[in-house]
Amino acid sequence: MTTIGVLALQGDVREHVVSLEAVGARAVPVRRLSELEHVDGLVLPGGESTTIDKLLRAFGLFEPLRARIAGGLPVYGSCAGMILLADRVLGAGPDQRTLGGIDMTVRRNAFGRQVDSFEADVDVAGLAGGPVHAVFIRAPWVEEVGEDVEVLASVSLPGGAATHIVAVRQGVLLATSFHPEMDADHRLHELFVGMVG
Ligand code: GLN
Numbered sequence: 001m002t003t004i005g006v007l008a009l010q011g012d013v014r015e016h017v018v019s020l021e022a023v024g025a026r027a028v029p030v031r032r033l034s035e036l037e038h039v040d041g042l043v044l045p046g047g048e049s050t051t052i053d054k055l056l057r058a059f060g061l062f063e064p065l066r067a068r069i070a071g072g073l074p075v076y077g078s079c080a081g082m083i084l085l086a087d088r089v090l091g092a093g094p095d096q097r098t099l100g101g102i103d104m105t106v107r108r109n110a111f112g113r114q115v116d117s118f119e120a121d122v123d124v125a126g127l128a129g130g131p132v133h134a135v136f137i138r139a140p141w142v143e144e145v146g147e148d149v150e151v152l153a154s155v156s157l158p159g160g161a162a163t164h165i166v167a168v169r170q171g172v173l174l175a176t177s178f179h180p181e182m183d184a185d186h187r188l189h190e191l192f193v194g195m196v197g
Contacts (some may be wrong), residue, residue, distance in 0.1 A: 001024075001025070001026050002025045002026065002040050002041065002193060002196050002197050003025070003026045003027075003028060003038065003039050003040050003041075004020050004025045004026070004027050004028075004039060004040065004041045004042065004043060004192075004193065004196060005027075005028055005029070005030035005035065005036060005038075005039035005041070005042045005043070006020070006027055006028070006029055006030065006042070006043045006045060007030050007042060007043065007044050007045060007052070007056075007081075008029035008030055008031050009031060009051075009052055009055040009056065009059065009061075010047040010048065010051050010052050010055060011045035011046050011047025011048075011052065011080060011081075012045050012046055012047065012179070012181060012182075013029055013045055015045075015179075015181035015182060016043045016045050016078075016181045016189075017029070018181070019180070019181045019186045019189040020043070020189055020193065022186045022189070023186050023189050023190040023193050024193070025189075025193045025196075030042065031059065032059070032061075033059075033060060033061060033064055036061065036064060036065060036068065039073075040074070040196050041073065041074040041075065041076070041172075041192065041193075041195070041196035042065075042073060042074070042075045042076075043075070043076050043077075043078070043081070043192070044075060044076070044077040044078070044080070044081030044084050044085065044099075045078060045079075045080070045081055045181075046078050046079030046080045046081060046137065046179050047079075047080045048080055049080040049081075049083040049084055049089075049093075049096065049098075049108065050092075050093035050096050052080055052084060053084070053093075053096055053097055053098070056099075057097075062097070062099070065099055066099045066100065069085075069099055069100070069101040069173070070100075070101065072171075072172060073172070074172035074173070074174075074192070074195050074196045075101065075172070075173050075174070076173075076174040076175070076176075076188075076189075076192040077173075077174070077175045077176075078175070078176050078178070078179055078180070078181065079136075079137065079138075079139055079140065079176070079177060079178065079179055081175065082106060082140055082142075082175035082176060082177055083098060083106055083108060083140050084098050084099050085098070085099060085100065085101050085102045085173055085175050086098050086100065086102055086104050086105065086106040086140075086142075086175075087100045087101070087102060087103050087104060087105075088104070088105040088106070089105070089106055089107075089108060090105060090106070090107040090108065090143065091107055091108040091109060091110075092108065101170070101173050102145075102149060102168060102170045102173050102175055103145065103146030103147075103148055103149055103170060104142050104143075104144065104145045104146065104149055104168060104170075104175075105142070105143045105144040105145075106140040106141065106142050106143065107140055107141055107142075107143050108140050109138050109139075109140070110139065110140050110141040110143075110164070111136060111138075111139055111141065111157070111164075115136075115157060115158075116137070116138050117135075117136060117137045117138065118136050118157075118158075119133065119134065119135050119136070120133075120134050120136070120155050120178075121133055121134070122134040122153045122155055122166065122167070122178070123153060124152050124153045124167055124187075124188070125150070125151075125152045125153065126152065126191070127187050127188070127191065129187065132153075132178075132180060132183075132185055132187065132188065133183050133185060134155075134166070134176075134178035134179070134180065135178055135179045135182045135183065136166075136177060136178045136179075137179060139166070139177040139178060140177055141164035141165060141166060141177055142164070142165035142166070142168055142175075142177070143165075145165065145168060146170075148170055148171070149168050149169070149170045150168065150169045150170065151165050151167075151168055152167035152168055152169055152176075153165070153166050153167035153176070154166060166178060172195050172196070174188075174191065174192050174195060176188060
């Protein structure tokens with residue numbers, strides 16, 4: 001059985017465990033290096049990317065995880081997790097670093113105060129069964145992607161003309177601005193588990 005870790009330093013860990021188990025994976029919280037060594041893939045949950053970054057460094061996980069991602073570990077990052085997977089961040093906190101892996105620039109808290117949190121039905125390329133009901137909470141968007149990055153979904157704000165990238169994939173790395181784990185729709189977790197398997 002595929003074992004997927006959920007980084008459990010901060011954020012909505014429990015919801016990801018439920019979604020992963022719903023699609024038939026074994027899900028284990030990861031707080032220590034020894035736990036990281038035993039997973040086939042990893043979920044980086046939403047939360048606060050600056051805090052997760054600090055905790056990764058405090059727990060001695062930052063460099064080992066960065067190296068595993070560079071070495072081909074499949075990872076799915078949601079919201080703060082998307083920021084952690086980005087090679088470049090706009091609006092980063094002081095000293096904030098990312099694990100990197102996806103050749104993209106993300107903007108933190110991009111949707112701004114007016115729509116700090118909102119929900120939208122989002123079509124995700126490659127997902128059968130209609131749009132995903134996506135929950136955005138102080139979410140980033142993707143401003144720019146490199147040529148190896150596949151754009152899976154974009155949204156436009158109510159009344160706005162511009163569209164913003166909110167889901168991407170590069171190889172075995174998947175990232176969404178939104179939180180699919182907050183819904184009973186597990187298709188993105190299913191997609192990720194398939195990428196790991
Ligand atoms: N705004 C948060 C950050 O910058 C992300 C919010 C979230 O994960 N829901 O890390």
